Amino acid sequence: MPKAIYEGIYRDLKGKIQEGTYSYQELLPTENELTQTYNCSRNTLRRAISMLADDAYVQPMHGRGVRVIWQREQRVPQGSLDGVESFDEYAQRNDVQPTTSVKSFEHVVCGARLAARTGFPEGSDLIRVVRVRALDGVPRQVDHDCFLASAVPGLTPEIASVSVYQYLEGKLNMRILTSRRRITVQLATDEDCSYLKLGPYNCVAVIESQSFNSAGIMFEYTQVRHHPEEFSYNTVSRR
């Protein structure tokens, strides 16, 4: 049971769109009708609709109605990252076996160069981790992580080899709420080549990301270098 009413309505409508109760290019029932079926206020309903619009499931049209724009075939394909899904969640969703190999794990003090690149304040105490992550035994990505040491007490190489996020959420009760990302394409380094079997590719897809916890503290900077094959980043933009 969802905590909030708007979230329950959001999920219900989303499910109904996915299963075809409301299909591509159709109009949803009007707000007045939906407030009656869900027995809620118009504001609450509109919040749910707005979330569906953010997901590119529907598009509200002033004075006309709300059109469904979600297409079944267009569903997020197998090889895709999106939102804040973790490597393990992704593996589980696609029913493949994730493995992680920790290549290095060290405490460092943030210098000027690292500060400029990561956004951490100079002089911060950081934990730097390099990991190679594979799916069904095939190396897919090289992770370069920097954690704010004070924010991840008790982090060990053993934990890093399983799932840092499970540790953060489970033990430390910390959640990623906001994450800024930059996606670029870079020439593969010798390190990339040694860890990933790049085949014909001489480039990797790079996602840099700064993550903020619920206290608004940036506790993680990550640079993930992906094998180009199967790499796909899906997103929605609206204005």
Add this chain to the structure above:
Amino acid sequence: MPKAIYEGIYRDLKGKIQEGTYSYQELLPTENELTQTYNCSRNTLRRAISMLADDAYVQPMHGRGVRVIWQREQRVPQGSLDGVESFDEYAQRNDVQPTTSVKSFEHVVCGARLAARTGFPEGSDLIRVVRVRALDGVPRQVDHDCFLASAVPGLTPEIASVSVYQYLEGKLNMRILTSRRRITVQLATDEDCSYLKLGPYNCVAVIESQSFNSAGIMFEYTQVRHHPEEFSYNTVSRR
């Protein structure tokens, strides 16, 4: 003057964060205080705050306040796409000269393969355009566009060589409201190599995108193949 009150507040707060009136890691004034300074309702103010949170400018903390997480140095760098910014808008923002060369322009009927790839219904009448776009004379990207012919009446190669979006917005009064995107990395084709001076790179960054107009009609599918150099896609994810 912005149309809506919430938008004015949003812009004002955004500006104050950018100019340092409220700086990184500080708390904004409380909602009660801000409703007084802006003389608006709490709902309206919260809407503006929520938009700032979507931009990763602030992070609201339940019971504690709203923390600024925007960093000056972290501002969207020169070579970056984001949101629905067009090539020309991007060129103007970075003060470089955009040029476009139309390589092909043809009417086609959407076949099964194209339908599966683009999301257009099979049998649709489409206009297919290939363009090479350069900044200050340096070819940066190859655009493969498919427009729904019925949605872009009067589109000509001459218009395509300037700006399709100016035509759509100015003449046809059509706006992109929602756009679904997929970012991948692909081996450069012979065509890519002939148009772009890829240098050491043997890959391109590819952004595929489906665009919906204000009527909820998908009127455009685009595949833009970017030179990896200077390519950067910035985004925010929240949960």
Add this chain to the structure above:
DNA sequence: GCCGATTTGTCCGTATGTATC
């Protein structure tokens, strides 16, 4: 082209819940 009905967009005031301090 006008007008009224419908439908979404904006805004307000208020009440209550919940997390933090």
Add this chain to the structure above:
DNA sequence: CGATACATACGGACAAATCGG
């Protein structure tokens, strides 16, 4: 425990876009 501050929800009012007669 009380005070503070953000989160959720309701109901009502009016504006703006659309559509049919």
